[in-house]
Amino acid sequence: MAKTVKNRKGEVDLEVSALQQGMKVPQATEVEASVLGAMMLDQDIVEELMTVLQEECFYKQENKLIFKAINNLSNASQPVDMMTVADRLKFNGDFDAAGGLDYLTRLTSDIGAAVHVNYYAKILVDKFIQREMISITTESLRKSYDESESVDDLLNSTQQKLFELSEKNMSRKEQSIAEIIKTKLDSLEKMQDKGGQTGLQSGYMALDKVTYGWHPSDLVIIAGRPGMGKTAFVLTMARNMAVDFKIPVAFFSLEQAPTQLLERLMVAESGLPSDKIKGSVKMTQADWTQLEDSLKSLEEAPIYIDDTPSLSIADLRAKARRLVKTNGVKILIIDYLQLMTGSKELKGNREQEVAEISRSLKAIAKELDVPVITLAQLNRQGESTSGGQKKPQLTHLRESGAIEQDADIVLFLHRPEYYGLEDMNVEKGLTEVIIAKHRNGPTGEVELKFLANQMKFVDRNDAYAQPPAPPTGLSFGSRINNGDYGDFGITAEDEYDIN
Numbered sequence: 001m002a003k004t005v006k007n008r009k010g011e012v013d014l015e016v017s018a019l020q021q022g023m024k025v026p027q028a029t030e031v032e033a034s035v036l037g038a039m040m041l042d043q044d045i046v047e048e049l050m051t052v053l054q055e056e057c058f059y060k061q062e063n064k065l066i067f068k069a070i071n072n073l074s075n076a077s078q079p080v081d082m083m084t085v086a087d088r089l090k091f092n093g094d095f096d097a098a099g100g101l102d103y104l105t106r107l108t109s110d111i112g113a114a115v116h117v118n119y120y121a122k123i124l125v126d127k128f129i130q131r132e133m134i135s136i137t138t139e140s141l142r143k144s145y146d147e148s149e150s151v152d153d154l155l156n157s158t159q160q161k162l163f164e165l166s167e168k169n170m171s172r173k174e175q176s177i178a179e180i181i182k183t184k185l186d187s188l189e190k191m192q193d194k195g196g197q198t199g200l201q202s203g204y205m206a207l208d209k210v211t212y213g214w215h216p217s218d219l220v221i222i223a224g225r226p227g228m229g230k231t232a233f234v235l236t237m238a239r240n241m242a243v244d245f246k247i248p249v250a251f252f253s254l255e256q257a258p259t260q261l262l263e264r265l266m267v268a269e270s271g272l273p274s275d276k277i278k279g280s281v282k283m284t285q286a287d288w289t290q291l292e293d294s295l296k297s298l299e300e301a302p303i304y305i306d307d308t309p310s311l312s313i314a315d316l317r318a319k320a321r322r323l324v325k326t327n328g329v330k331i332l333i334i335d336y337l338q339l340m341t342g343s344k345e346l347k348g349n350r351e352q353e354v355a356e357i358s359r360s361l362k363a364i365a366k367e368l369d370v371p372v373i374t375l376a377q378l379n380r381q382g383e384s385t386s387g388g389q390k391k392p393q394l395t396h397l398r399e400s401g402a403i404e405q406d407a408d409i410v411l412f413l414h415r416p417e418y419y420g421l422e423d424m425n426v427e428k429g430l431t432e433v434i435i436a437k438h439r440n441g442p443t444g445e446v447e448l449k450f451l452a453n454q455m456k457f458v459d460r461n462d463a464y465a466q467p468p469a470p471p472t473g474l475s476f477g478s479r480i481n482n483g484d485y486g487d488f489g490i491t492a493e494d495e496y497d498i499n
Contacts, residue, residue: 026130027059031120036066037107038117039080046070046080049121057124059131065089065098066107082108129165136161152312159314200247200331200371203240206446206459207433211409214331214371215440219362219406221337223376223397224413229431229450229457230375231256233413234333235264236456237373241331242301250320250329251305254339258305268456270294304329312341313360317367324368332368336375337361337403355402362406376403378412390414394436410437415450431457 035053039046050071058064069088073080082104089095098104140158143149187198199213214220224230234251241247253261267274270291275281283291304323308315316334323329334340342353342360365372378396392412397403404410412434433446447460 025059026127026134028123028127029060029063031123032058032060032063033107033110035117035120035124036063036070037110038120039070040082040085040104040108043080045117046074049117050074052118052121053124054128056132057121057128059127061097062099062103065092065094066104068092069094069098132165136165156312156314159318163314163317200241201245202237203244204237204433204446204448204457204459206448206461210435210442210444210446211438212441214373215408216369216371217366218371218408219358219365220371220373220409220411221376221397221403221407222373222411222413223378223392225378225380225392227418228413228415230413231261231335232264232450232455233457234335234373234375235261236268236458238303238333239265239268239298239301242303243297246302247331248302248327248329249304250323250327250332251303252311252316252319252332252334253305253307254309254311255335257307261305264455265298266291266295268454269298271454273453274455302327302329310339310341313357313364316340317360317364320364320368320370324370329370331370332364332372334361334372334374336377338377358403358406391432391434392436404437407437408439409435412436430460 035049036058039049053067055064055068055071058067066085066089069085069092070080072088072092073084078084086095086101086104089098136158140154143154197208197213199211199215199218201208201213202211222230222234238249238251242249251261263274263277266272266277270277271294272283272287272291273281276283276287277291304327306319308319311334320329320332337357338354340357342356361372361374376397378392391414394404394410397410414432414434416430416432417428427449429450429452431448431450433448435443435446437443448457449460449462450457
């Protein structure tokens with residue numbers, strides 16, 4: 001393999017690399033000249049192209065310096081023409097290197113068809129992307145031969161560079177208010193038959209009434225101290241969405257293995273005690289029948305579980321893209337944020353690392369246009385509060401205030417009985433879901449119920465949340481969070497088959 005040559009900036013020297021391969025570096029210098037000439041003759045073109053082009057889009061060094069001068073003038077709100085650009089080049093110390101007045105004169109006298117300038121700009125962006133791809137892949141190829149290079153680090157750095165490059169290639173066109181109104185009215189009309197639910201239903205009806213469901217591009221933080229049932233909360237929700245509403249869900253578990261998550265689902269779905277599901281107590285034939293019947297709907301549920309430990313943002317982005325594209329995943333759930341890893345450069349500064357992770361999760365939600373739900377830990381500040389009900393607050397989010405800033409919704413799980421704060425009127429298992437931040441809706445509290453023996457949450461008024469009578473020969477339904485018996489062909493009064 002030919003040695004990779006770098007320039008003084010430490011970047012891959014494309015000219016040398018191209019010569020080694022017997023190829024030519026992607027470029028369009030004539031188009032560059034036409035674009036620069038048009039910009040020096042028409043101020044409107046300058047304003048239009050400044051949102052599309054950057055200095056690196058120009059390959060020829062003279063053209064790159066001239067664009068830099070034009071950009072300087074535009075940022076300073078100064079007029080752009082041949083003479084002002086010449087003055088700016090002199091100010092920058094680049095006048096001779098940019099070809100002097102002769103070259104500027106040639107640019108403004110031979111500009112081609114200015115009406116095609118947007119098409120020309122697209123050509124320059126494409127050539128820039130091609131050159132960047134060559135640089136990234138050449139550097140990755142070189143590192144691949146280096147035995148001292150960690151494969152994980154190589155994959156992460158390459159994925160990160162490619163993602164940043166794709167971000168540069170994403171262009172969003174501004175919309176008029178009339179276009180936005182039309183889009184909103186069309187969406188509103190479609191939602192009229194959905195009972196006010198504009199997003200994906202979580203299966204917790206009381207919560208959905210406040211959040212209106214989970215919405216694309218939203219980052220939702222669900223936080224609580226250890227023991228509040230955060231994993232059970234999102235696992236129940238994942239089951240509700242996938243089984244009851246057929247919504248494909250991706251569940252990234254950084255803390256528990258898939259088999260452990262499955263055991264929780266099996267307990268919740270079948271109603272069998274956890275010691276039987278774990279295998280410490282022998283199951284009867286009736287137990288096996290009950291388990292097999294209850295798992296039929298779960299087997300067909302579009303739930304995809306990934307248990308990669310210490311998952312990096314780059315890995316999450318790559319996995320999420322694939323799941324959204326190939327499996328139609330509509331929502332990402334992450335358990336939990338503080339177990340993820342950020343850039344190597346931020347190692348040792350945990351607050352900045354968590355801030356980067358939080359910011360990146362929001363970016364992934366926007367890029368893939370899906371809601372991202374992530375669990376988060378709280379610090380001990382709330383528990384040390386004397387008196388009161390020890391309810392968590394936004395200031396209790398652990399390790400970074402950026403989490404609160406980036407999130408569209410922040411939910412806290414609070415179970416008074418966990419702290420021994422039960423009042424005589426507080427029922428066992430009562431869980432307060434505190435909506436502490438809701439960027440596009442109201443805040444407040446919603447009451448659910450935690451069924452510890454079944455490892456699941458339900459709406460407080462759900463039929464399954466009520467303590468059962470003690471008859472024998474119970475016949476359980478398989479709904480985790482739905483009191484609708486229509487699909488089972490029975491009524492609430494017929495829920496139990498008493499022999």
